[in-house]
Every structure is written in C-alpha cells, then in structure tokens.
Amino acid sequence: MTARRRTTALIGDDNTVVVGGRTVTWRTLHKLPQLPSPAAVLVDNGADALAAVRHHAVHGTELLVATTSRVDLSMREELGESGFAVVIAQGDEQSVTPAKLKRVEESGRVWLLTSGSTGRPTRIGHTLESLTTVTSQQQPRTWLLPYSPGTYAWWQVVTISLTQADQGLVVIEPSELETWPLIAAEHGVTAASGTPTFWRQTIYRDTEALAKVPLEQITLGGEPVDQTILDRLREILPQARISWIYASSEVGASIVVHDGKAGFPRAWLDRDPDPDSERPILSVDKDELIITSPHHGAGLDGPVRTGDRVEFVDDRVLITGRLDSDEINVGGSKVSAGLVRNVLMGHPAVAWARVFPRKAPLVGRMVAAEVVTSPDLGPITDADLVQWCSNRLPDYGVPRRIKFLDQIPQKETLKSDV
C-alpha cells in the first residue's frame, strides 16, 4: 500500500535550523542510519526528530516519531505487534528492536500519536501532504519550535519549514523552555506557535524578555483560547499578528482565527462546501463541535465528533473544553468549567487557572479551582477571587474552594490539562 507523498517536501532543504546550540540547515542536519520501514523512531531531542523527518522526506519510509517518554514499554510492544521496528535514535547511534509482525510498508505514511487527552494515545495516519496545511507562499520567517516531537502541532511547524523556502526553525528543547525568549531574540525568531499554557508561562516568567523577541506572528492552539491571553499578548507584542488555531491529529488544522477574538464567528457554522477552498465544514450537535475536514487523518473523512464542547456567546462560538469534563453539575444547575476559567483568568492578577468539579454534600458537585497569581501584582486572596467571580457568574458557578499553586503546571505537550 502507498500513501500519497508530497513531491515538494524538500523545497526548504536549505532553510536554517538552530538546534541544540548549533546552526545548520535541513540538508546539513546529521543523517540517521537507514531506517527500517515501518519504524517508530523514539527520540529525546529535537535534532534526532528532525533527522527522522528528513529521512522520511527523502526515502518515503513509513514513520512514527515521538519522544521516548511518551511511548512506554507496553506501547512499544503494541507498535512491534503492529509491524513497527522500534528505533531509539541518539545522534549517529541507534538501537533497533525488530517488528514482531512482518507486513508490507505503507510508503509515504506518517503516523501521529494523539495527545491522549481522551485516554491512551492512539495512532492516526497522515502523510507529509496531509500534514502540510500551510500551502500558500509565506513571507520569510524564522519559526520557534517548542512543541514535543511527533505531535500534530510540531508537525505543523516542521512542514512549513520543510516545504517552503525561507522558513527557518529554532528548536526549543524542554530544558530551554524557561529561557526560550532569550534564545528566540538571539536568533531573530519572527513567528512562534504555542499552547495558551505555553504563552501564559512565558508571560509569567519574563514579560520583558518576551517583548524583545521580534515576533510578527503569534499562534495559539492545542487548548481552549480565552480573550484574556489574546489581549495580554496584544499588549506585549502590538506589532504581531495573533492567530489561534483549532487543530488535532484527527481533523487537522480546521479553524484559523486572525481577528484577535476568542472563539470563531457563528456565521462559520453550517456553511455550504466551497469547492475552491480547503475550508472545513463546522457544525454543532448537542453542544459538541463537529468537523468535516480536508486535513483529516486516514479513515477520518466525513463528519468527525471532536469531543469538544462549545458555547454560544453573542455572535461567537467559544470552545470551552472537553465535553466529558467541561460541564459541572452543581445541584442540577450546569456550568462550563471553561467559562469559569475564563472569568478567573480575566482577573488582572491571575496568570493561570484550572477549574474542576469537587464532590460535595447536598449539591453533589461544587466548582473548585487552582490558580497561579502574577508575582508583580501584589498579594491576592481567595476571597478577592470569589468576589470577582461572584460579580460575573451565577452563584453555583463561583469557585468556592481555590488553591494557590507556586507555578504553572505544564506537561510535555505544553498543555496543562485545563
């Protein structure tokens, strides 16, 4: 079997790649020894991940790339039983566990692991072509790459650099996340994509350093995007275009919003298909976002139930969180954890918040929250935040128990499970 392969993949071969403190190009990246096909390449650094991608672009071998930490031993067993040789790559050296199942490779196939927010990660089939959703000619840019190798968001940035000229990359390893603005300023990064948690952490740690990065394009995705974070980024980086993207391994990059507002226009729902564009069809069924996307993974054509919950606010459709966890039932009154979170994060002193249900007598569940406050805005108490929420939410939506954390939690995927 052969998956359709993009022939223009290596247009970006001479683009600059800054990785591990070295400045190279895609062409001069170190080469991995010939990979088996299919291969699951497990890496612990960005350079090896990019080398695996270039190997795939050149040879078309069937590839799954992920970080070593995301693929535990039982998942490695499963991969072996599904025909993948498991390759642990470390520079010029690699250890290979042969596949347990012999099967014909799918030439050109790229596999992604879902983020696992709905449970155990599953494999979604793509190709370089289906992952390359930015196909229009881009102005010259240098992109920050903070994402974990192998995630959909990581592939989005990687494919821009690999398939278009003048799209450099600056790879940020996990150990560099706290100081990425300094690295980005040094290498002239002009475009950066990250989760809202990633941006909040950056603002929380060092707003001044962020303001010195010559960003022209800021992108948010991977988590619900609230108005507060968009406004804050606009204040810090007024020269940049700020976009948010709804994307997933399953439906690809499906919603792109550039107007600086949270949510997307209600008018985008249920539009007729446009044969001249790759516009996905968006609809809502029982509060759930449904997407029919041209950028979908293999076998996911047609309407896909995203599992994401939406709320209508004026003329916007807000994506508030996962359907199975966003709604909190407080004594029969229902409230969206996402909307409560937005209210909390609208407080000037709140840098990050997580809202969740807590088992309680009489009402069954109560709204509770964890917050991180901004260090430069003075002390703030739970009573202050309860008062803030009471002025903006119905009684049952006000978080009654608020715990203060010392720092913003962040997972390898740059998300914080809000």
Place this chain on the structure above:
Amino acid sequence: MAELTREQIRDLMGAVMKAQGKTLPADDSADLREIGFRSLDFSELALRVEDEIGDELNFDAPGLRQIAKVGDVLDFIEQLQSA
C-alpha cells in the same frame, strides 16, 4: 484523622459567611434562612472541614435530617467527623 472542635467548625462557618459578605451570629439558635446560609454555603463548609482534617466526610452515615439553625450545622458536622 484529627477532628475539629465545635469552635473550629464555627470559625470555618464564619469564614464561609464572611466570603459571602455576611456575618455569622453568635447565637446557635439563629435561623439559617434568615442569616442567608444556603445549601451552597453548607457544601462549602463541608469542603473546608475536609481540607482541614485531610479526609472526606461520610455524609451517608448519620442520615438526612432537618438542618434549620446554626447549631444544627455544627451538630451535624461534629457528628459526621465521628461517624
């Protein structure tokens, strides 16, 4: 688990009321409806007690009964702790 005294429970109840901009009267016979102590407030008090003692309260144990006065709340929480 470390049980709270009736006075400590009363302090927590006062904190719940204060967060709502209200004051807990000193009189245990004060009517909960009159002082504006509602089911959400009672639930919050239970969570505060749980946080203090580091354990969940078992609300099934004593069975349901009428809680109309401040003293009823204090009695009930005290009883829950020893259930």
